[in-house]
Amino acid sequence: AQSVTQLDSQVPVFEEAPVELRCNYSSSVSVYLFWYVQYPNQGLQLLLKYLSGSTLVESINGFEAEFNKSQTSFHLRKPSVHISDTAEYFCAVIRSGGYQKVTFGTGTKLQVIP
Amino acid sequence: DADVTQTPRNRITKTGKRIMLECSQTKGHDRMYWYRQDPGLGLQLIYYSFDVKDINKGEISDGYSVSRQAQAKFSLSLESAIPNQTALYFCATSDRGQGDVTQYFGPGTRLTVL
Numbered sequence: 001a002q003s004v005t006q007l008d009s010q011v012p013v014f015e016e017a018p019v020e021l022r023c024n025y026s027s028s029v030s031v032y033l034f035w036y037v038q039y040p041n042q043g044l045q046l047l048l049k050y051l052s053g054s055t056l057v058e059s060i061n062g063f064e065a066e067f068n069k070s071q072t073s074f075h076l077r078k079p080s081v082h083i084s085d086t087a088e089y090f091c092a093v094i095r096s097g098g099y100q101k102v103t104f105g106t107g108t109k110l111q112v113i114p
Numbered sequence: 115d116a117d118v119t120q121t122p123r124n125r126i127t128k129t130g131k132r133i134m135l136e137c138s139q140t141k142g143h144d145r146m147y148w149y150r151q152d153p154g155l156g157l158q159l160i161y162y163s164f165d166v167k168d169i170n171k172g173e174i175s176d177g178y179s180v181s182r183q184a185q186a187k188f189s190l191s192l193e194s195a196i197p198n199q200t201a202l203y204f205c206a207t208s209d210r211g212q213g214d215v216t217q218y219f220g221p222g223t224r225l226t227v228l
């Protein structure tokens with residue numbers, strides 16, 4: 001079985017400050033890792049993903065996440081947040097091989113304060 | 115993602131009514147999924163289908179049924195709606211899984227059962 005833990009349900013941060021949203025996972029097999037973003041009253045959009053290769057992955061809007069196998073983590077970071085980053089962020093894992101069961105974390109609401 | 119559409123976007127119904135939520139995709143993906151989102155619980159998988167002839171129960175299938183009418187269409191039905199089925203419902207698609215296992219989500223259907 002696999003599980004995803006997002007310990008922070010809400011993260012308030014001032015505009016232009018850095019932010020880290022934490023994600024830890026548990027799995028007995030190799031996994032692929034994802035971050036999705038959900039803006040108010042919208043669906044989930046893929047933010048970034050780790051499938052293989054470089055453990056540091058980046059999104060087009062300045063977010064990055066690093067896959068750390070030893071710590072089973074995939075934390076999301078941004079050096080300087082903008083008001084438009086206010087949203088809920090979901091970490092997800094898919095086991096590699098077999099059927100693609102996706103396990104989502106419970107989400108972290110990022111509130112950027114002007 | 116505009117490639118995955120859901121109808122209706124909002125629906126209010128009464129206890130005991132039969133409801134159908136529809137999902138269509140133009141991504142050409144074989145695999146389709148129905149999720150339910152409740153505040154603080156993340157996303158839970160209701161049903162998934164790997165092709166037209168393959169339907170599988172997810173984590174919370176009780177009270178729901180699905181129909182895969184074609185590769186591009188996957189419908190979710192609530193045979194007799196009850197108030198605790200009030201939630202945000204998402205459809206998602208993914209490719210066969212030879213490389214990219216990313217799931218792409220529709221905009222969601224907000225269902226309220228009175």
